[in-house]
Amino acid sequence: MKITAINAGPRARGNTAALLNCALDIAALEGHDVKLIQLSELTFKGCRSCFVCKLDKEPNRSQAVCAVKDDLSEVLTEAKSSDMLLIGSPIYFGNYAADYYALLERLFFPGLVYSKGVAPIIEKPVPAGFIFTMNTTAPQNYVPMFEETILNYERFMGGDAEVLVVADTCQFPDYSKYVSDMFDAKHKSSRRITPFSEEYVRTEKFMRDLLKKQKKR
Numbered sequence: 001m002k003i004t005a006i007n008a009g010p011r012a013r014g015n016t017a018a019l020l021n022c023a024l025d026i027a028a029l030e031g032h033d034v035k036l037i038q039l040s041e042l043t044f045k046g047c048r049s050c051f052v053c054k055l056d057k058e059p060n061r062s063q064a065v066c067a068v069k070d071d072l073s074e075v076l077t078e079a080k081s082s083d084m085l086l087i088g089s090p091i092y093f094g095n096y097a098a099d100y101y102a103l104l105e106r107l108f109f110p111g112l113v114y115s116k117g118v119a120p121i122i123e124k125p126v127p128a129g130f131i132f133t134m135n136t137t138a139p140q141n142y143v144p145m146f147e148e149t150i151l152n153y154e155r156f157m158g159g160d161a162e163v164l165v166v167a168d169t170c171q172f173p174d175y176s177k178y179v180s181d182m183f184d185a186k187h188k189s190s191r192r193i194t195p196f197s198e199e200y201v202r203t204e205k206f207m208r209d210l211l212k213k214q215k216k217r
């Protein structure tokens with residue numbers, strides 16, 4: 001299978017990237033063709049609200065492709081042609097990161113048909129695994145948002161979606177260098193993502209389960 005991971009967090013070496021890489025390593029070991037896209041290295045914007053995707057005789061309409069051409073265009077094509085997507089984002093102010101929204105606006109909106117009773121255009125259903133990382137120790141507060149994410153994804157991309165929540169992350173390598181006394185530095189350093197760390201092992205299992213689920217189909 002072609003498996004594409006997209007990190008919507010700005011840090012190419014942060015928690016989200018580490019866990020996406022961990023999941024891709026499992027997939028590669030099982031012989032899949034894997035790739036990680038770091039959105040912060042690209043130049044793009046969210047939906048421009050140009051409505052070209054809703055024009056009556058727009059040649060791209062049936063393929064539900066975003067008409068805007070920038071660095072995200074290729075990512076959108078890759079995403080739609082993948083057999084599985086992994087999408088990662090940190091939580092910022094109780095929401096997803098800005099690039100995450102830009103990605104999903106342009107991935108989902110072209111498929112949405114403004115006609116009564118017409119379902120979104122899905123050429124090929126793509127199952128997905130979402131990896132969301134956050135500082136909080138109370139991730140249950142975000143569960144309604146994660147549930148909505150799954151529903152939206154399944155509606156617009158057609159494949160099943162699963163979410164892996166990784167909370168209480170380590171935000172910087174050395175807490176003593178930052179004004180951060182509200183955190184227990186020792187505890188936070190124990191939360192670093194390393195091979196064999198708790199969250200790394202959970203991510204490996206998450207990926208194995210996603211792959212198993214696809215095999216059964």
Ligand SMILES: Cc1cc2nc3c(=O)[nH]c(=O)nc-3n(C[C@H](O)[C@H](O)[C@H](O)COP(=O)(O)O)c2cc1C
Nearest residue numbers: 009014015016090091092093094133134135136169
């Ligand atoms: C601008 C900003 C806002 C944040 N807001 C939240 C938040 O609302 N809730 C939370 O649990 N963590 C919050 N965090 C912490 C990050 O979600 C967390 O450290 C995450 O694992 C960072 O991912 P990364 O290492 O891939 O960059 C915030 C971090 C930043 C930089």
